Amino acid sequence: MNVNATDNVLMAEVGAGQVQKLAVLFERHHRGLFRYFVSLNRNREASEDLVQDVFFRMLRYRASYDPKQSFTAWMYQIARNASVDQAQKRRGEVIGIDEYTDKRADTAAGPEESAALGQDLTLLRQALDRLPPDKRELLVLSRFEGIRHEELARILDCEVGTVKVRVYRAMRALEQAYMGLLGEKTA
């Protein structure tokens, strides 16, 4: 199996019937997808289900994939649809907002990094949590997953100019939430 092939080539091959190659795409992307979902719904179990759902939908709709288009954009479009479908199914259920707090993972970015940046990363994470879902989604996709504005426009089905405005507004909202939390902490 060629594991150095680009995502687009691999997905095209999956579409042509070599479904075992989806495993390479899974290994490359399931963590990013999980982060995306858990940032939106703050629920580990639901996010793990959604990761499964996305790869299942990729198999199901593999024939519809156009290799000329970005695989990442296609995958996150599927992810957004899966997330909306699950939210509709789970409407009315109570989901704990802190379920994704993971002490084991907290060691990955400790006080040294915080100090180096002159900011409190725990507060920054809380500030991100306080943003409305659309702003949080935009920052997760652009910063966590490194998706460029052109691809974001495809994923969000809007113009690149709109993405620019929305990214700016999301950053401003993050700053306000962060400063608010900092004020609460020092008060």
Next chain:
Amino acid sequence: MNCEEAKLDLGEYLSHSLTEARELEFAEHIATCEACRGETERLGTLWKGLALLPGMMPAPGDNVRERFYESLAAYRHGMASSRPTLKERFAAFWPAVAFAMLVVGVGIGYMARPAAPVANGTEVAQLRGEVSSMRQMVALSLMQQQSAGERLRGVSWAYRAAPQDTEVLSALLETVNNDGSVNVRMAAVDALHTFGSSPVTRTAIVQSIKKQTSPLVEIALIDLLVDLKASEMATELRKLEADASLEAGVRERARWAIGRLVQ
């Protein structure tokens, strides 16, 4: 490059995805504009911090990988369309069972709740009135200050005003329409959300879009109408969508908003 363009390019500047020529223009602008330089530094620090957050987040459990490979193997062997096993049938019913248990639990909790303490109604109303007046006074006085930072503080106080406080609403609308700073205008747009249930606010939002010179604020106002689910404003949004004097991004956002409001 002006300040408005710099704000739009900020995200790509921070992620190093501007073209070389555009990045140079951006750098030249922030070298001479103190406000944009300050904003770039502040948001740039947050941007760097954001890159470290994935390391603080949980990783998916090992079962995710196991389940994926099981599903893939099943699919490859043509088992995806076969009859579900007993375990899979139970898995399908599990959300319904969990939900039923949740409803029963909430019901028991409600019935077993302690009685609420009885407060002196007049005292509470009086205190509430005093606090409300104080918040209004602070918000109104700060929004009239010379300094943009003080006006921003005033806008943040507006969140604490009562939704029926027409004086604070008027001050916010005045800020949205006439404040010299885009940042203050955008903060005021967000604060209008508190007053969004009033038809007066919704009409004022549409009128304000027409008065704006900044696409950033225009789009923020359109987004606010969507947040408020102001479907009665769809006709006005259609006019904006057809208005050739507006920027393409604003017209596109109006089209998006119509799609969201008229479903």
